[in-house]
Amino acid sequence: MLDFLKAPVAEWQDFWHLAGSAFKNVFRSPHYWDDVAIQMDVIGIGSLPIVILTGFFSGFVITMQMSRALNTYGAIGQVGPIVMITLVRELGPVLTALLVAGRNASGIASEIGSMKVSEQIDAMRALGTDPVQKLVTPRLIATCFMLPQLTVVADFVGMIGGWSIAYFSLRLTSPQYWTPAYQILETNDVVQGLLKPFIFAIVISLVGCFYGIKTSGGTQGVGRATTKAVVVSSVWIFVLTALVTRIFVNL
Amino acid sequence: MTVPESSLASPNGSDAPVLEFRSVTLSFDRPVLEGVSFVMYAGETRIVLGAAGSGKSVMLKAAMGLLPVDSGQVLLFGQDITKMSEHELFPLRSRVGVLFQEGGLFDSLTVGDNVAYPLENRQTGERLEPEAIEGKVVEALRFVELDQTLEKFPSELSGGMRRRVGIARAVVTEPPLVLYDSPTAGLDPITANTIMALIAKERDSQNTANVIVTHRYQDGRLMADFRYNPEKGRLEHLSKEQPEATRTVFMVMKDGHIVFEGSMADLESSTDPYVDKFVHR
Ligand SMILES: Nc1ncnc2c1ncn2[C@@H]1O[C@H](COP(=O)(O)OP(=O)(O)OP(=O)(O)O)[C@@H](O)[C@H]1O
Ligand SMILES: [Mg+2]
Numbered sequence: 402m403l404d405f406l407k408a409p410v411a412e413w414q415d416f417w418h419l420a421g422s423a424f425k426n427v428f429r430s431p432h433y434w435d436d437v438a439i440q441m442d443v444i445g446i447g448s449l450p451i452v453i454l455t456g457f458f459s460g461f462v463i464t465m466q467m468s469r470a471l472n473t474y475g476a477i478g479q480v481g482p483i484v485m486i487t488l489v490r491e492l493g494p495v496l497t498a499l500l501v502a503g504r505n506a507s508g509i510a511s512e513i514g515s516m517k518v519s520e521q522i523d524a525m526r527a528l529g530t531d532p533v534q535k536l537v538t539p540r541l542i543a544t545c546f547m548l549p550q551l552t553v554v555a556d557f558v559g560m561i562g563g564w565s566i567a568y569f570s571l572r573l574t575s576p577q578y579w580t581p582a583y584q585i586l587e588t589n590d591v592v593q594g595l596l597k598p599f600i601f602a603i604v605i606s607l608v609g610c611f612y613g614i615k616t617s618g619g620t621q622g623v624g625r626a627t628t629k630a631v632v633v634s635s636v637w638i639f640v641l642t643a644l645v646t647r648i649f650v651n652l
Numbered sequence: 653m654t655v656p657e658s659s660l661a662s663p664n665g666s667d668a669p670v671l672e673f674r675s676v677t678l679s680f681d682r683p684v685l686e687g688v689s690f691v692m693y694a695g696e697t698r699i700v701l702g703a704a705g706s707g708k709s710v711m712l713k714a715a716m717g718l719l720p721v722d723s724g725q726v727l728l729f730g731q732d733i734t735k736m737s738e739h740e741l742f743p744l745r746s747r748v749g750v751l752f753q754e755g756g757l758f759d760s761l762t763v764g765d766n767v768a769y770p771l772e773n774r775q776t777g778e779r780l781e782p783e784a785i786e787g788k789v790v791e792a793l794r795f796v797e798l799d800q801t802l803e804k805f806p807s808e809l810s811g812g813m814r815r816r817v818g819i820a821r822a823v824v825t826e827p828p829l830v831l832y833d834s835p836t837a838g839l840d841p842i843t844a845n846t847i848m849a850l851i852a853k854e855r856d857s858q859n860t861a862n863v864i865v866t867h868r869y870q871d872g873r874l875m876a877d878f879r880y881n882p883e884k885g886r887l888e889h890l891s892k893e894q895p896e897a898t899r900t901v902f903m904v905m906k907d908g909h910i911v912f913e914g915s916m917a918d919l920e921s922s923t924d925p926y927v928d929k930f931v932h933r
Contacts, residue, residue, distance in 0.1 A: 518754070528770045529746055
């Protein structure tokens, strides 16, 4: 009767099994630091341009939108804090994670998926390497290390985007924009703003690896795995940001 | 921790079994192997024939513990691997060479690094010095006549060359058992024969046991009828009086079952219509 639940439950179990081994391997030799470095470059440096671009325009756009509402209350001076809070708490982490999910969850899934269908994963296991240790753990470490930093960059560039509107269009001085913006920030915001990308990084890397390793059915299968990795990790980013926000709002 | 060589007698000698399946069952969405049993002894060549999807590749993967079996036992060098963890399996796997159907060459590594991979990553035995590894890699690539391609990437090679690199990688550790999954599939007859000659040469110079999955009956016949003569440096046709000299066993699979197991003579005289389709007299 509950047969239709079997597949998702099995998938869920498999995922946690993979996550478990990936985390265990973080503390277990051998470590493939070369692979970690390569992945940091791919994920971190590779995503930098698009993160900067998107970050800038998100700050730019929120400031424009907010300024209209704030103007009606005569509170245009509050634009800095509002943009800061929105970026640090929510938009910075979520937008950056979505971009990295689109870029790297797909990249990871298709790379590992191609290795799977060309039997490179089997070859690894046959030749004495644990594919989780060699492929999954380096991607997990690299993403967890890079995504919070990318988020900080996005937040900062977003603030600059906001500043450009505040300065040129709203005619605020720089201190009028920056000073209240910095004063509003509390530990709570910063912790939340860094915890979220850390959690998202785990989701993005593990979901990408999971669908990659589960790939079957030739090149078509690689395509399916890639799509699934992006969709599933994006959905989880939204679910988890809601969850974390809910927890932090009550603190 | 291997079984002493004399404890299990083979039909025609005193060699220990290198690989044994005991009513192995394995399924994905549907059963793929059903009650597969056979024993393979050291020095034996086993030719596996069978239609596409009959479970040949799955059987090879089960033999190395790359796929878990649902029931039954797989014994590799006398040890039951069905309950072993991945880490316990690594030392045993390092004594098996394997050529995968899809090649399985790492496309991010050069040919040289691919062939060095099993030497650098095997989790047993002595760690080799880089120079020693280099020497073995060059030797293995020279064996397959590809020592000029050390720095190339697999994607820069032709299909037949990639297959040869795969063979070099499979045998570089000099394993006592080598599994070849469709070594000649998709190749022209000349290249296919070159590859089979290499496999025979490897078998007879290192005395390895081989499992060869193939769709070409003549591959099996070559393994059964020819022997590499190291003095003359070429393959020699064996006379009719000593047809078992290479100890070649044929096995035909159909829908996850072994429907035939026996010598070439038995195979050629089989009246089973399915088995008959694989024999070109
Ligand atoms: N990872 C897998 N997931 C699901 N089914 C699989 C998987 N691997 C193999 N199968 C199924 O198992 C059956 C046997 O496959 P196998 O690859 O062993 O065939 P084969 O005898 O090697 O065929 P070929 O001669 O074409 O290589 C096929 O029906 C295949 O669909
Ligand atoms: Mg096959």
